[in-house]
Amino acid sequence: MLSVIGLGKERGALTLAALAALKEAERVYVSGKGAGTDDLTDQGIAFLAEEISADELLKEAENKNICYCTIGSVLRDKTALCLMRKKGVRTIDCVSFRVPTDRELVEKKEFSFSDFVYILKRLRAEDGCPWDRAQTHESIRINAIEEAYELVDAIDSDDKDKILEETGDVLMQAVFHVLIEEDRGRFGTDEMLSAVCEKLVFRHTHVFGGDSAKSADGALSVWDKNKMKEKHQATYSDAVNDVPEAFPALLRAQKIVKRMAKGGWNCGDLKLEEAKELIEAYKTGDKRHIEEALGNFLMAMVNIAYLSGVDAEQTLLDTVKREAARYTEWERLVLADGKDVHALSGEEQIAYYKQAKKNVPTR
Helix, strand or coil, X not given: CEEEEECECCCCCCCHHHHHHHHHCCEEEEECCCHHHHHHHXXXXXXXXXXXXXXXXXXXXCCCCEEEEECECXXXXXXXXXXXXXXXXXXXXXXXXXXXXXXXXXXXXCCCHHHHHHHHHHHCCCCCCHHHHHCCHHHHHHHHHHHXXXXXXXXXXXXXXXXXXXXXXXXXXXXXXXXXXXXXXXXXXXXXXXXXXXXXXXXXXXHHCCCCCCCXXXXXXXXXXXXXHHCCCCXXXXXXXXXXXXXXXXXXXXXXXXXXXXXXXXXXXXXXHHHHHHHHHXXXXXXXXXXXXXXXXXXXXXXXXXXXXXXXXXXXXXXXXXXXXXXXHHHHHXXXXXXXXXXXXXXXXXXXXXXXXXXXXXX
């Protein structure tokens, strides 16, 4: 007989069912370290804290009553996950999560967060999905960006069903990366949840501490102060240089401009110097000079957006969408008149553009 037991993380978590199984066992193995073993000690249950494979446990259980225990939940241990799907193996989780069978998952209509984590672990198990098992941080890193953009698109369209789907996909990406770390023995979902909760409490000292905030701007100011303290950022330059390089260029520029402004950098005195420099560079035809001047000009536009309270990223996205719609209408008008878009005179180009602009609203 083989029993797989999740001992929990604290003294007193042991259930009566688990205690009964442990007292009946001829040998008890424990994987991991922590307060979960305190109950065993209190009950006088001897155990072996050593690594043992699933195959070795199954073989030993052919003629002995064996308990395999893991600190915390059975969901946190790869050997436990492998064993508890074997025929005749009893599972007792003192973290109050009953491991569902594959058939139960197929027939289930409502799921919990524990179910969600278990399904992902089931996919990455030895007898799970070969593709899921093969993935690494690097192989799926771009998926997180793609899913985030798909969620933003769903929000922009205010599509309830898409928002429901995409929030789940974003969560799946986050938890998948946590499980990769768990397989590497570095941290798991409990640590991830604890870290984000600790951060939320630490940064909201106007709610959980002695600070006060009467407005959204005031709350953001407290958040920024606490964030710098949390990240050990002694200067505003530390905050500026902490903006991830993986961000899209315009989004990164916005964040850097915002942090420089909070650090006393005056971004407002532009006087169109950058625009003039760009025009002059363009006239020279010098690519390197044009690149430098264009970069300065674009950064200046981001500065203007920040000082005006405008989201440059969203503004450009809106403009691109509108211009694409205008071009589509422009081409439709030209083709409707039986003309070639490449054979229009300058006057015709302008006339059709004005009509397309009139037909496509600004918003």
